[in-house]
Structure formats: C-alpha cells, structure tokens
Amino acid sequence: MQPIISIRDLRKNYGDKQVLKGITLDIFPGQIIGYIGPNGAGKSTTVKVLIGLLSDFEGDVSILGKDLRQDTLSIKSLIGYVPENAEIYEVLTPMEYLSFVGKLYELEDDIIEERATRMLQAFGLLENKDQRMDTFSKGMRQKVLITSGLLHNPQIVVLDEPLSGLDANAVIIVKEIMTLLKKENKTIFYCSHMMDVVEKVSDRIVLIDEGSIVADGTFSALKESGDETLEQIFARLTGKQQHSTSADAFINALGQ
Numbered sequence: 498m499q500p501i502i503s504i505r506d507l508r509k510n511y512g513d514k515q516v517l518k519g520i521t522l523d524i525f526p527g528q529i530i531g532y533i534g535p536n537g538a539g540k541s542t543t544v545k546v547l548i549g550l551l552s553d554f555e556g557d558v559s560i561l562g563k564d565l566r567q568d569t570l571s572i573k574s575l576i577g578y579v580p581e582n583a584e585i586y587e588v589l590t591p592m593e594y595l596s597f598v599g600k601l602y603e604l605e606d607d608i609i610e611e612r613a614t615r616m617l618q619a620f621g622l623l624e625n626k627d628q629r630m631d632t633f634s635k636g637m638r639q640k641v642l643i644t645s646g647l648l649h650n651p652q653i654v655v656l657d658e659p660l661s662g663l664d665a666n667a668v669i670i671v672k673e674i675m676t677l678l679k680k681e682n683k684t685i686f687y688c689s690h691m692m693d694v695v696e697k698v699s700d701r702i703v704l705i706d707e708g709s710i711v712a713d714g715t716f717s718a719l720k721e722s723g724d725e726t727l728e729q730i731f732a733r734l735t736g737k738q739q740h741s742t743s744a745d746a747f748i749n750a751l752g753q
C-alpha cells in the first residue's frame with residue numbers, strides 16, 4: 498500500500514537549535530497515529546510542517562505522492578487542522594466564522610450552512626450559532642475550531658491537542674468522531690498529552706523526544722509488560738529523572 502503521508506529525514510532548526518533531528522515516517526490511509534512526546538519535543542513543529550505552515554525545513558515530505566514544497570496549495574485542501582488554541586476571530590459568530598472558513602475551501606454557501614448547522618448542533622452549540630465568540634468559554638471555542646477543521650471533509654485530519662478545554666461529554670464525542678473518520682478511511686495525525694485517550698484511539702503510537710523518534714508501534718507492541726499503561730511507557734522512555742524527585746524539588750523550593 499502507498500503511504501498517504503511520507504516523511505523522510507525531516508530536520509528543522511530554529512537559529513542554532515535543532516528541533517527536529519531526522520524524522521522518518523510512513524503513514525497509511527485509515528491510520529490513527531498518536532504522536533506524543535515531552536514538552537518541547539517537536540510535535541507542533543512537525544505539525545506545522547505537515548500543514549504547510551513552515552517551509553524552511555530539510556528533508557522531504559510528500560502527501561498522496563505530491564511534494565509538499567511544490568504542491569503546498571493543493572495539499573492544504575486535503576488536510577484539516579485543529580489547533581489547541583487559535584486566534585479565532587472573536588467578533589464573529591460561529592456561523593460567520595465557519596462561513597469564512599468554508600469559502601476559503603471553496604465550498605458552496607448552502608453546503609457550508611447545512612454542514613455547519615448540523616455539526617454545531619452535534620456539539621450542542623446550535624443555540625449559540627449567531628452569538629459573538631468573545632462571550633464563549635474555552636471549550637465552546639474549541640468546538641468551533643474542531644468544526645472548522647473538519648468542515649471541508651478532509652482526507653487527512655491533523656489534531657494538535659484538540660481536546661483542550663473540552664468537558665467529559667465532548668471528549669467522548671470527539672473520540673467517537675475520530676473512530677468514525679477512521680472507518681471512512683481518513684487518516685488522523687493526533688498530537689496529545691492525554692495518554693489515556695491516545696492509548697485508546699491510536700492504531701499506532703509514535704513517541705518523539707528531543708526531535709527524534711524513540712518508539713514507533715502499536716500500543717501492545719510498545720508495552721514491556723502486559724499491564725503497562727501508555728503513561729508508564731512514556732515515563733520509561735522519556736523520563737530524565739524520578740518524577741517524585743522533581744516534585745520534591747519543586748515543593749522544597751517553597752521553603753527557601
């Protein structure tokens with residue numbers, strides 16, 4: 498099978514600092530990739546490359562066989578992106594915002610209206626659809642961001658900590674949405690620190706640390722013992738010191 502996303506020796510520097518040190522990954526249609534790693538590991542930087550926001554990288558990235566550097570625009574239309582926090586246009590209502598996003602993707606007005614209404618309704622936001630978003634809670638804004646990322650029915654969905662601020666019911670809905678997207682053979686690249694969710698929804702987990710891949714496999718393949726959780730795998734592979742030592746040092750500082 499042809500990979501839908503192919504990343505070869507991806508490197509990215511910010512000034513003198515090498516943030517991605519040669520990421521190589523083949524991702525296949527219908528896979529849910531859980532892309533995890535400690536703070537600063539390079540997850541968002543990888544995402545920014547994938548969605549065409551960063552062009553000054555080394556290595557090769559191709560999506561559906563197209564070179565990301567050369568076909569950036571057509572590739573962008575295949576991808577839906579949900580950021581953790583975005584500069585949402587707060588003076589707009591969800592319907593105005595979604596209409597704006599839909600037009601960028603060249604969707605017909607009636608399709609935008611129909612999809613946006615039904616998606617907002619699914620998230621319990623229908624009665625807020627014409628309310629300015631500066632009055633919205635963090636979770637309500639996140640629901641609008643998720644809707645805007647999926648509105649054009651993309652082939653590939655890139656989620657960077659999409660559950661941020663969502664209540665337990667909304668988290669269940671988004672997990673279910675990911676499973677349904679997979680059934681439609683969509684590919685999901687999912688970055689998160691929520692290990693319990695990543696463990697449950699991902700077919701394949703890619704763990705990066707300091708810009709390099711340190712583990713890549715199914716959850717069961719990454720386990721050292723039968724009852725190891727993803728949180729424990731993460732700590733085993735990336736923990737630089739005992740967590741209790743870090744917590745003690747933090748609290749002890751208060752005594753100074």
Ligand SMILES: Nc1ncnc2c1ncn2[C@@H]1O[C@H](COP(=O)(O)OP(=O)(O)OP(=O)(O)O)[C@@H](O)[C@H]1O
Nearest residue numbers: 511512516534535536537538539540541542543690
């Ligand atoms: N615009 C930038 N300029 C300089 N350094 C940057 C910039 N963006 C990110 N970095 C650095 O690149 C490294 C990787 O950042 P990145 O945001 O990709 O990490 P991450 O894995 O997404 O982290 P987190 O889990 O905290 O969101 C960090 O050391 C960060 O300080």
